[in-house]
Amino acid sequence: MLSKEKILQVVAANQPEFVPLPEMNHGCLIEYSDLCAQFKTASENVGATVQRINDIQVLKEELKKEAEAGRFIINTIAGLGTINKQATLLPAARLNQLEKVYIKGTIGVAENAAVWVPESNMLNRLLPFIAEHLVLLLEKKNIVTTLHEAYQRIDISTAGFGVFIAGPSKTADIEQSLVTGAHGARSTKVYILE
Amino acid sequence: MKVALFIPCYIDQFYPQVGIATLQLLKRLGCRVSFPLQQSCCGQPMANSGFATRSKGCDNNFIDNFKHFDYIVAPSGSCVLHIKEHLKSETHPEEAAHIRGTIYELCEFLTDILQVEYIKASFPYKVGWHNSCHGQRGLYLSSMSETVSPEFSKPERLLNMVRGLHLSIPRRKDECCGFGGIFCISEEALSVKMGTDRIKEHELNEVDYISSADVSCLMHIEGILKRNKNNIKTIHIAEILNSKL
Amino acid sequence: MKTTHAALAEKFIANTAQTDWHDRTLWLVRQKRDKAVHTLPEWEILREWASQIKNHTLSQLSEYLSEFEQKAKANGIVVHWAADAEEHNRIIYKIIRKHNIQNIVKSKSMLTEECQLNKYLEQKGIEVVDTDLGERIVQLRKEPPSHIVLPAIHLKKQEVSETFHRYLKTEKGNHDPQYLTEAARQHLRTKFIESQLAITGVNFAVAETGGFVICTNEGNADMGAHIAAVHIACMGIEKIIPKARHLAVFLRLLARSATGQPITTYSSHFQQPGPGQELHIVIVDNGRSKHLGRKDFRNSLKCIRCAACFNTCPVYRKSGGYSYHSSITGPLGAILNPNTDMKASADLPFASTLCGSCSHVCPVKIDIHEQLWKWRQVIVAEGYVSRKKKTGMKIISFVLSRPSFYRFSGKAGRWIMRTFPFLLKNKLNPWFHSREMPEAPKQSFRDWYLKHKP
Secondary structure (H helix, E strand, O other), rough: OHHHHHHHEEEEHHOOOOOOOOOOOOOHOOOOOOHHHHHHHHHOOOOEEEEEEEOHHHHHHHHHHHHHHOOOOOOHHHHOOOOOOHHHOOOHHHHHHOOOEEOOEEEOOOOOOOOEHHHHHHHOOOHHHOOEEEEEEEEEEEEEEEOHHHHHHHOOOOOEEEEEEEOOOOOOOOOOEHHHHHHHHEEEEEEEEE | OEEEOOOOHHHHHHHHHHHHHHHHHHHHHEEEEEEEOOOOOOOHHHHHHHHHHHHHHHHHHHHHHHOOOOEEEOOOOHHHHHHHHHOOOOOOOOOOHHHHHHEEHHHHHHHHOOOOOOOOEEOEEEEEEEEOHHHHHOOOOEEEOOOOOOEEEEHHHOOOOOOOOEOOOOOOOOOOOOOOOOOHOOHHHHHHHHHHHHHHHHHHOOOOEEOOOHHHHHHHHHHHHHOOOOEEEEEEEHHOOOOOO | OOHHHHHHHHHOOHHHHHEEEEEEEEHHHHHHHHHOOOOOHHHHHHHHHHHHHHHHHHHHHHHHHHHHHHHHHOOOOOOEOEEEEEHHHHHHHHHHHHHHHOEEEOOOOOOHHHHHHHHHHHHOOOOEOOOOOOHHHHOOOOOOOOOOOOOOOOOHHHHHHHHHHHHOOOOOOOOOOOHHHHHHHHHHHHHHHHHOOEEOOOEEOOOOOEEEEEEEEOOOOHHHHHHHOOOEEEEEEHHHHOOOOOOHHHHHHHHHHOOOOOOOOEEEEOOOOOOOOOEEEEEEEEOHHHHHOOOHHHHHHHOOOOHHHHHHOHHHHHHHHHHOOOOHHHHHHHHHHHHHHHOOOOHHOOOOOOOOOOHHHOOOOOOOOHHHHHOOOOOHOOOOOOOOHHHHHHHHHHHHHHHHHHHHHHHHHHHHHOOOHHHOOOOOOHHHHHHHOOOOOOOHHHHHHHHHHH
């Protein structure tokens, strides 16, 4: 533990005089007249697709059809049908074949299209990343304006892991040409339940 | 209003016409202008090279020359910024502070202090404007593309008063020309590359002149233009504002 | 011979097409950033908040570090402290040995770059696979990253194609970025699945919660961290922020400043180890605590590594990352590196025109160009400039501070320029190499003034 004490000692000796935290008055923050429309625009700008639905039935049927077609799909949303717990615990080598995963997001952020997904919703931390395609379900009432508001609504300390996801995995590391599907999901689709 | 004219050393030596234009312009606008005769340099060449400790002599000489005026005006954003930020004196701190607070670059003196709304000048040419970095980002002569703030430009406001002048703004409206004081020597290749690229944009706009509020940028740009036998000419804003073509 | 920024820049510029491409591409990134920030009326307020939060944090850093450690431990995270790069590398090596680990993946961490972790482990016979696409490209080419956010920005797709053809057996001559990215995806998926250890960086560590956040667009940090049985996250002591709600401020600024995105695709919040996993954090000093004591320079510890200062810097854009001859390049490297190795970095603060664009794009308001100016003073005071330059400055300051000498020299100089132009118009004069000298007028402004005085 020698280094710890040494580091903290030098830091304490060298840190400047106390500076207070800023007063952060949220009155100056951007506002949108239609949060849902803004969320959709922001999502499309980051390469996600958005579909607004009035009835969860739409999604249930899509899931059912895909399961019947024998495709490797995992559902983690209780309201959509059965959840195959065993499947979520498969080893990475097997999940590497996973075509699609359905996960519920708890908060959507209108300014940047980010959807908050806590560990409890994804069942296995790997799922939203390793699946070829990611489907997120978001309730319209859970769309907030900015990240500031999002962090007021979520408590990051309660989840072992949580992630804001905005669109599909992407990279522009080759000549700044944008390519989707770098390492994570190739596509992200967000269903907004009205 | 007692106004002292500060003519930076390289303008004094190589571009006297800029000093003349500045003096005549200020007089036409009703200022009582003096030129303190023992002035030399602001000390920036030493300070920007890391030898700020060696600029003490310049600092003292500057204070001796300029301590008794209401305002000090210079046709160089860069030198003015240097004085504003770095003029110090252990023996005469109050006089140094007075100078730091009352020195102005020509354009800002015209728009902010004299509040000029009309200038009798004509210059029937297409003029490409070059924002000098120290004037823009140091003295806030204009808004900059980096920050989110209302757009404004004191030099452009003045140039828009000139009859016949066609103002042209390059696409990268506030990119550095690569002069940079000591940089233009120590990083010669890069400095020339940066200057050449700025010129290219003005060439695309088919300008007759490239103008700026800083002679140092213009000296560098002019050097490249002349070497390449380019017909575009350089001119300081004071010369345009004092022009009756 | 010592390689300086000026010499390396000259070499880079010699390839005009490549330089212009580099300049244009990074300027485009800067423009994307402009477009993104101009959609937020509160942008300047956000910058101010971020700056103040960081100033506050630095003023309480020892307290926040202790709080963070305590909370992280309570979360089941193993916390290590490393005084320097060597200790950082040793800690990681010990974990690797303990678990007898063979397969290691790493996502982008400038800290591990600074500590030369890959090289260290390589010498012990351990291979680390970099998984960020750009980093993987330069790793295969045995090159360092040239940009902290866009590691392979110095390469054209043809060069990437050749590298991938050689190492990943892609089709020869297929330069399509989509095709090449897909090849990397398949190649790295195998590496992820086999991995036993994932090393990542940390973007923000939250004192209040003992957790940390990693931001990526590719998802590589998550692919590694959630598959491997052991996850080691490496962070510099300055990565701390006090509260979870402060993440909002920094995440809003980071991606917009870096690439013009409103947020990175993934902002992953690690709070506890995953089921059956081991989670380690290595907190590294490596000169930072000393830097904190430098009043004029501590401000740079506020940096969130967005690289907006790189993209905006005309010197960086037109001279490339390698001309900075250090692991952290660009204007940021120019103010950080002199702290750890002043002699080797003595030229870097001079690789700037002091145009000030960097300080104004910086999302946490680091006074970058002012620090460059101040480093110049320190470097001169510590004697890291040539004798020639020193003597020259002595003469110049002597002349300029004595008005009569100045006038005499000016007059003599102009007379020489007119009479013996070849004295100045020659190869030894760097000004004249590609620029004409200004015309030397017969009379100075002062001469004219004395004649025309009212």
